[in-house]
Amino acid sequence: MPAVAESDHDTASPQASLTQSLDRAIGLLEEVVNHAASGAALGALAERARLSKPTAHRLLNGLRKLGLVDYDEKTRLFFPGLKLYRMGLASAARFDLVQLAQPGMALLAEETGDTVYLSLRAGDSALCVARQTGSFPIRTLTLEVGDYRPLGLGAGSLALLAALPDAEVEQVIARNREKLAPHANFDPVNLRAMVRQTREQGHSLNDGKMLPEMAAIGVTVRDVAGRPAAALSIATITSRMRPERRASVVALLMREARALEQALGVAPAPEAPR
Structure with missing residues (x-):
């Protein structure tokens, strides 16, 4: 398994931490979108985004609360949230x-x-x-x-x-x-x-x-x-x-x-x- 390229205990300024969190969340969201048809499991998303599972889980929960990601309880797979469609309507x-x-x-x-x-x-x-x-x-x-x-x-x-x-x-x-x-x-x-x-x-x-x-x-x-x-x-x-x-x-x-x-x-x- 490839090494995880982040630490859950990074010490950085508040602004740098916010930027890092946004980068990680956007990276996860892109991976979810890349696998929209089949869905993606937590472990696979964490590995592709080079994040630890706890960090990926925390960020995905945040994206779910915002309506940007959906989670299928039956298959335990993540899919793009339909709030993304509203954003698309606003821009195209x-x-x-x-x-x-x-x-x-x-x-x-x-x-x-x-x-x-x-x-x-x-x-x-x-x-x-x-x-x-x-x-x-x-x-x-x-x-x-x-x-x-x-x-x-x-x-x-x-x-x-x-x-x-x-x-x-x-x-x-x-x-x-x-x-x-x-x-x-x-x-x-x-x-x-x-x-x-x-x-x-x-x-x-x-x-x-x-x-x-x-x-x-x-x-x-x-x-x-x-x-x-x-x-x-x-x-x-x-x-x-x-x-x-x-x-x-x-x-x-x-x-x-x-x-x-x-x-x-x-x-x-x-x-x-x-």
Whole structure:
């Protein structure tokens, strides 16, 4: 094994120490990005960045808290955090997933007349990265591109939360308790029930829980590893999301979600036997 090129007990001025910590964190982040498709384990990241495991672990935890790095509890691998995507939006209009989703979002907006959103997970929040408005004169513009919401708050955000493993759902709910406190319909008990309902139905439904006059449906888009990569959602006024219309909206969302998954390289699910 190559020698580790740093010491956890370097003596330096505060400014030099800060610069060194930033250099190490950026080096780790670059290694995480270099292995975005497959993920990278702590030991491999530490070795490639020439850091001790404790130092790498401490820096990665800091990057996770900032939303710059995500950690898959099941595989114990690190992936780029979706907050990086927001930074990309601020500096460039081009973003692969948004570009891939735009034609389908435009079609959904045309077919339904309603507002279509694309959201990504960013730590314990959902980040709106794209929006397409339809032709219906009353628009539900409750989210702007770049807006964050705690996971579970809103249809797309709830779809992302429900796609996570049970243990991770509980961790997110616990960490978001204070952020969700002002929203009476989104206490932990109700949120767990919404997660169960979303999993049973195969889509999320926000039927006026945030705003009485607004309803929305969301579905998850998964990546090649089966993790939630994004959520597509359609929002409109409640009178346009009656039960008799929901099935058609869900079918349209599912169609575009599956098309987006295939564009991301996800193999289509096998057809059920007849």
